[in-house]
Amino acid sequence: MTDQPPVRSTTPRQARPAGAPADTAVRETKPKDTGIRQVRPKTEGWQQAKDESGRPLLQFASPKRGKPPVHLADMTAAERVEKVKELGLPGFRAKQLEKHYFTHYTSDAADMTDLPASGREELVAGMLPPLLTEVRRLETDRGDTIKFLWKLHDGALVESVLMRYPGRITLCVSSQAGCGMNCPFCATGQAGLTRNMSAAEIVEQIVRANALIAAGGLGGKKRDDHSLDRVSNIVFMGMGEPLANYARVMQAVRVMVDKEHGLGMSARGITVSTVGLVPAIKKLADEDIPVxxxxxxxxxxxxxxxxxxxxxxxxxxxxxxxxxxxxxxxxxxxxxxxxxxxxxxxxxxxxxxxxxxxxxxxxxxxxxxxxxxxxxxxxxxxxxxxxxxxxxxxxxxxxxxxxxxxxxxRGKEIDGACGQLVATEEDEVAAAATPVS
The missing domain is CATH 3.20.20.70 (Aldolase class I)
Incomplete structure (x- = not known):
């Protein structure tokens, strides 16, 4: 099959205001045959799900499954105070929990000695329930790239990839278990969408990565690298289509950028990607969060x-x-x-x-x-x-x-690069042998 590019028009273009709809007729006219090789997309080793008309099936709605436990990161600051009161303690304890989780990266009640011993375990269990169980960890790039395989409360598997660059540390996070966009070249979409992740499950990937960095578990900095020893950049380019899980992704982003009650990250260091869900793109523009x-x-x-x-x-x-x-x-x-x-x-x-x-x-x-x-x-x-x-x-x-x-x-040696994140049979075996924490 030959390649067929559009013939470029010789008609001068009229200037138009920036941002106005494009005049596609100028750029997409009758194609010509150039003889250039054109490979067509097709799946290999798996069957692409299709609808009754034969078109690739798109999954926008999350399948119904048991919801993860409600976590501090799922709540607004006001909701956290009310929840702490429901658990029988003064509302100001919520601020202490926030500091332990977002600053010290811990959910372990034993680390929270500023909380009263009586009721501490119950408070932490009610506000910081376990969300991710680490199944395995793979490293490459001399320890500067780490891929995590996480098991969620219901057995679903997701991955995230941590990367140290000069002057910054980037975490590629997942927003869904699987993906419903069914792109034939992406490994993640082969099994379809398992479910949306909660805001807290998204945030927990960052907190766990920060804990590892703080413990010295990421490759060493160069002598002239003065970046902070925590995740500075987030890319929503792991498993899932972020804008198909819009509300939870945006709650996670709000927690990331909240300087008083969250992680205090810069919105400019957060990248939200999409394959092109146009209504959600327009909604994102109205959020007033400059990601x-x-x-x-x-x-x-x-x-x-x-x-x-x-x-x-x-x-x-x-x-x-x-x-x-x-x-x-x-x-x-x-x-x-x-x-x-x-x-x-x-x-x-x-x-x-x-x-x-x-x-x-x-x-x-x-x-x-x-x-x-x-x-x-x-x-x-x-x-x-x-x-x-x-x-x-x-x-x-x-x-x-x-x-x-x-x-x-980065990370292609450990199947941690763009488009490679997927739970393999080996991952499934390892996950089956790993009890949920």
């Missing part, structure tokens, strides 16, 4: 993106890009475009040109593109673009005035 927004695009043309990202059947490329531009207009925060470079599938030079055209049609200075070589599986059609092709793709975008940076790949 970084990332759109996982992976193809600038609907023909290919319909196959790569099944949610594109609901909201097309231009709708997603318009929502992304609107996010910038509302927040002033530059948007990231995530683009996995897949050999002979979406890495063609004309696609770089088309992406540049579509981004520039919405104005300048509002976006940054992060291409990342796909993390390959031996023998699969899903493999990373060759280095010269990657470089050409990046060059074309930069030459078109689109700031573009090829992203670093």
């Amino acid at each position: 970084t927004f990332a759109l996982s695009l992976h193809a600038p043309d609907d023909g290919l993106r319909d196959e790569l990202i099944p949610v594109n059947s609901r909201w097309k490329v231009d709708e997603a890009l318009d929502a992304a531009r609107a996010y910038f207009d509302k927040t002033g925060r530059r948007v990231s475009i995530e683009y996995a470079l897949i050999k002979d599938m979406n890495d063609h030079a004309w696609r770089a040109d088309l992406l540049a055209d579509k981004l520039n049609a919405r104005g300048r200075g509002w976006v940054h593109v992060n291409p990342i070589p796909l993390n390959p599986t031996p023998g699969s059609i899903w493999t990373a673009s060759e280095v010269p092709v990657q470089n050409e793709f990046v060059r074309r975008l930069n030459d078109a005035g689109i700031p573009t940076t090829l992203r670093d790949t």
